[in-house]
Amino acid sequence: MGGRGAYAKGVAKREEILAVALEVVAKNGCRKATTSEIAERVGLTQPGLMHHFGSREELYQEVLRARDVHDLDEYYAPNPRFEGFLSVIQHNTQVPGLVQLYAEFAAEASIVGHPAHDYFVERYAWVRGLLSSAIERAQEEGEMGPDLDVAEAADLIVATSDGFQVEWLHDPTIDMVGRLTRVWELLRRSSWPESGAGPT
């Protein structure tokens, strides 16, 4: 049926656009990448491009979402572990354009009223959930102490990796995997119960 063919073509075109958008962002940075350059490179007019993605913001959001879907499938399924998180970080060192897009777009989207703000709020919750599961699993297996505050430890790992990756963009000699392994070790060696409890 022609309808099915058109649908399949639409999906393929969408994927082509996401890939090209990522290349253009990787080359120019998020601020200087233009939808007109992306449209030209995939053989569409700007209105044609906007038929697939309603706005620049939606396009970038979908580039990042496609990455997350890939990473979930490749590195976290069926059960998230810290090793899977490290594999994502290792993979990130091979795709600096994606890391750059994530860092710049996350900061841009934090301004009041930005259309991608909700996406990032949801994504933070998603990553914290993955890491909380990984920490609970490590606790079940006796690798991580039972008195560790899981949510707090997950928050720490998310923030640390977000911070390291912007620093790494400026200085690619930084060993993100090594540093995050050491943070995990710190959490493993320490008891870190809720505030106020335990020795000082």
Added chain:
Amino acid sequence: MGGRGAYAKGVAKREEILAVALEVVAKNGCRKATTSEIAERVGLTQPGLMHHFGSREELYQEVLRARDVHDLDEYYAPNPRFEGFLSVIQHNTQVPGLVQLYAEFAAEASIVGHPAHDYFVERYAWVRGLLSSAIERAQEEGEMGPDLDVAEAADLIVATSDGFQVEWLHDPTIDMVGRLTRVWELLRRSSWPESGAGPT
């Protein structure tokens, strides 16, 4: 003398421009803020503005540098302590526009060849140095264990605070000072010697 008056006026105009640039960035975000809006609000033409600051990138860099000079004087002098760092973070919650500019511009500047790249590399080294001094002081005073790897702990605090602040921009209910106090507590409770040493 007229020369001295012109110099003083130049300094005052420069400070006015920095203040207005920050307001415009806080309202629109780094990407949508324009030098034409800034020029108009300080009663200059764009070439007139560029007489004071050679480029948009130099202007934003100087806004951030002016913040650092202020913070160093207000919160770190004469000797940096972790409490001073927490005061900076507390102050940051009152100036979200600056935090937004820092986060977005740091990510933007990480692209190869960006004119503000060197500024951020130097700034990372500066902040790490301040925190290393604060940690060493805490060690001297017996607050922090002697086997803590100072450089590694400083790296961790810098990355964590950078990560928390982008998350905080998306969710201002996050207590950055509380979270960073807890990270300090984690480092204080733990022994965290160089990799490979100590119990596992």
